[in-house]
Structures are given as structure tokens and as C-alpha cells.
Amino acid sequence: MSDGDDIAIRTSGLTKQYGPETGVFDLDLCIRRGEVYGFLGPNGAGKSTVMRMLVGLVRPTSGTATVLGHRAGTRSSLRGVGALIEAPALYPHLSGRDNLRILAGYASVPAARIAEVLEEVGMAAKADVAFRAYSLGMKQRLAVAAALLKDPALLILDEPTNGLDPEGMAGMRDLITGLRRDNRTVLLSSHLLAEVEHVCDRVSVIRRGRLIADGTVAELRRGADEGGLSVTVDSPERAAELVRRLPAVRSVAVVDGELRVVVDPREAAAVNRLLVVNGLEVSELRKHVLSLEDVFFDLVEDRQPTGPEPMEVVNR
Numbered sequence: 001m002s003d004g005d006d007i008a009i010r011t012s013g014l015t016k017q018y019g020p021e022t023g024v025f026d027l028d029l030c031i032r033r034g035e036v037y038g039f040l041g042p043n044g045a046g047k048s049t050v051m052r053m054l055v056g057l058v059r060p061t062s063g064t065a066t067v068l069g070h071r072a073g074t075r076s077s078l079r080g081v082g083a084l085i086e087a088p089a090l091y092p093h094l095s096g097r098d099n100l101r102i103l104a105g106y107a108s109v110p111a112a113r114i115a116e117v118l119e120e121v122g123m124a125a126k127a128d129v130a131f132r133a134y135s136l137g138m139k140q141r142l143a144v145a146a147a148l149l150k151d152p153a154l155l156i157l158d159e160p161t162n163g164l165d166p167e168g169m170a171g172m173r174d175l176i177t178g179l180r181r182d183n184r185t186v187l188l189s190s191h192l193l194a195e196v197e198h199v200c201d202r203v204s205v206i207r208r209g210r211l212i213a214d215g216t217v218a219e220l221r222r223g224a225d226e227g228g229l230s231v232t233v234d235s236p237e238r239a240a241e242l243v244r245r246l247p248a249v250r251s252v253a254v255v256d257g258e259l260r261v262v263v264d265p266r267e268a269a270a271v272n273r274l275l276v277v278n279g280l281e282v283s284e285l286r287k288h289v290l291s292l293e294d295v296f297f298d299l300v301e302d303r304q305p306t307g308p309e310p311m312e313v314v315n316r
């Protein structure tokens with residue numbers, strides 16, 4: 001498979017439909033090997049569902065996903081994947097080290113690896129303390145150690161900082177930064193911008209099961225600062241395809257039936273012209289005036305954006 005060498009994860013039209021507007025819809029992602037990649041979105045956005053599809057815990061309704069060059073969820077793809085998606089079954093009365101011994105036994109991992117992973121997550125000094133006596137942050141570190149046992153090429157961490165106090169969060173951030181080595185890819189999810197922005201090379205922003213933006217945090221910040229356009233058009237999916245081809249356009253998404261275009265708002269006339277010459281009916285075109293903080297506040301609160309200002313109404 002041609003993706004095997006440089007692409008860790010590729011999805012195309014990946015969809016898991018739980019209800020008419022519930023699930024994950026039409027997700028196109030490309031995550032390179034060696035990247036630390038963040039999924040950012042509020043609770044219920046669909047982050048866990050994507051991760052579950054990537055490891056074969058959830059079967060897609062449609063679309064495809066490739067992990068380390070193999071179909072997602074197959075034994076060959078899972079060989080290189082360590083995941084922390086559900087809390088691992090760890091025995092409270094056993095020490096961290098003994099818990100890892102049991103898991104290493106299941107996975108046929110040599111016992112020598114246990115000391116290495118304890119070291120890697122900074123738990124070597126506490127390895128012989130009972131798991132139940134650990135703080136939440138230490139429990140999370142041990143869970144990451146468990147996911148590292150196979151020395152995976154791809155590590156998938158679902159909300160690894162969830163529930164941690166600020167100190168625990170900072171420790172987990174450092175830990176994740178340190179996991180980037182030997183071309184290892186790390187995919188993590190969070191509902192907090194601050195959690196991903198200093199750790200991740202690139203992020204995807206997901207809301208209500210749809211990708212609404214992707215890029216480096218710096219790119220997203222630039223896009224948000226400059227604003228963008230909201231377009232009401234009769235066929236938003238077709239419009240998105242067309243607009244994506246304009247060189248000035250940084251990203252396009254369909255949100256709540258509207259086209260959201262990250263582009264210098266001065267390109268409004270070009271966007272409008274393209275849609276109209278292709279036979280689409282544009283009923284409204286507005287400028288976005290949201291800062292990145294507004295965007296993320298909006299994501300966390302999952303409320304409707306409050307900022308778009310009418311700029312131009314066309315074709316009426």
C-alpha cells in the first residue's frame with residue numbers, strides 16, 4: 001500500500017451515522033507519520049467515534065479509513081497501534097508494574113519493555129505502589145504506559161487530560177511531547193484549545209460530526225483573525241467542492257447547511273462569481289468576524305456563532 005511509508009492515517013468520506021444529525025459525517029483526513037495531531041471539538045462532536053473507527057471498535061456506515069497502510073481495524077493495522085480510548089482494565093490492588101506485567105503477558109511483549117515504558121511516562125519511581133493509591137494524573141500516565149507496551153508506531157489517546165488538575169495537565173502535555181520520537185505518530189483528542197495548541201503539529205476542528213477546519217494552530221488563528229465568509233447557497237456540498245479550488249481559499253466546510261470559507265473577505269466577489277457561473281443560487285454572503293478564541297469558545301459551548309455581520313446580499 002502506497003500510504004504505508006509516509007501517511008499514518010487516511011480517511012475518505014468516513015461516516016458513522018447514529019441518527020440524522022448524530023455521528024460522524026464525510027470525514028477526509030490525512031495524518032502524516034511522525035506528527036502529533038489533535039482532534040479538537042466539544043463533547044459529543046464525534047472525536048471518540050472517529051478514534052473507535054480507526055481501531056475497529058466501531059464499524060463505519062460508509063467511507064474508508066487506512067491506518068499504517070492497512071484497512072483500519074484489521075489485525076495488520078492494529079499491530080502498530082497503541083490506544084487509550086476506554087479506561088484500560090487495571091487492577092486497583094496491584095502495583096503499576098504488576099498491572100503492566102499482566103498486560104504485557106496478554107500482548108506477548110517481553111518483560112524488559114515494562115521498565116522502559118515506566119521510565120518513558122515518568123512512573124518508574126512509583127511503579128511498585130498500588131494502582132488505587134495513584135492520583136488521577138498517575139493513573140493516566142500508567143494507562144499511557146500500557147498503550148506504549150507494544151512500542152507502537154501510532155499512539156491514539158482519547159482526551160488524555162480529561163479530569164486532570166492543571167498540574168496533571170501540564171505533566172501530560174510534557175509526556176505527549178516526549179512521545180514524539182522514532183517517527184512515532186500521536187493522535188490525541190481534546191475539547192480544550194490550550195491542550196492541543198502547544199503540543200500538536202496540526203489539528204482538526206470537529207463539530208457535530210463534521211470537520212470544520214484543519215491546519216496548524218497558527219494557520220487556524222490567522223484564518224480566524226482575518227475572518228472568512230458564510231455563504232447561503234442552494235447546494236452547499238457542491239458549492240464547497242467548487243470553492244475549495246480557488247487558490248486564495250484556505251479551507252471550506254459546510255456547517256449547519258451553510259458554507260464556511262476561510263479566505264480573505266475581499267475575495268467575496270470571486271467566490272460569488274464562481275458559484276453563480278456554475279449555476280448555483282447564492283442567497284446570502286456574509287463576513288465572519290470571529291477571533292480564534294471566539295471560535296473555540298463557540299466550540300466548547302457548542303452554541304451558534306454570534307458574530308457574522310451582514311456584508312453583502314447578492315443575486316436578489
Ligand SMILES: Nc1ncnc2c1ncn2[C@@H]1O[C@H](COP(=O)(O)OP(=O)(O)OP(=O)(O)O)[C@@H](O)[C@H]1O
Nearest residue numbers: 018022023041042043044045046047048049050159
Ligand atoms: N453507540 C452509540 N449509539 C448512539 N449514539 C452514539 C453512540 N456513540 C456515540 N453516539 C453519539 O454520537 C455523537 C458523537 O459522540 P462521540 O463520543 O464520538 O463524541 P466526542 O467528541 O468523543 O465527545 P465526548 O468527549 O463527550 O465523548 C454524540 O452525539 C453521541 O451521543
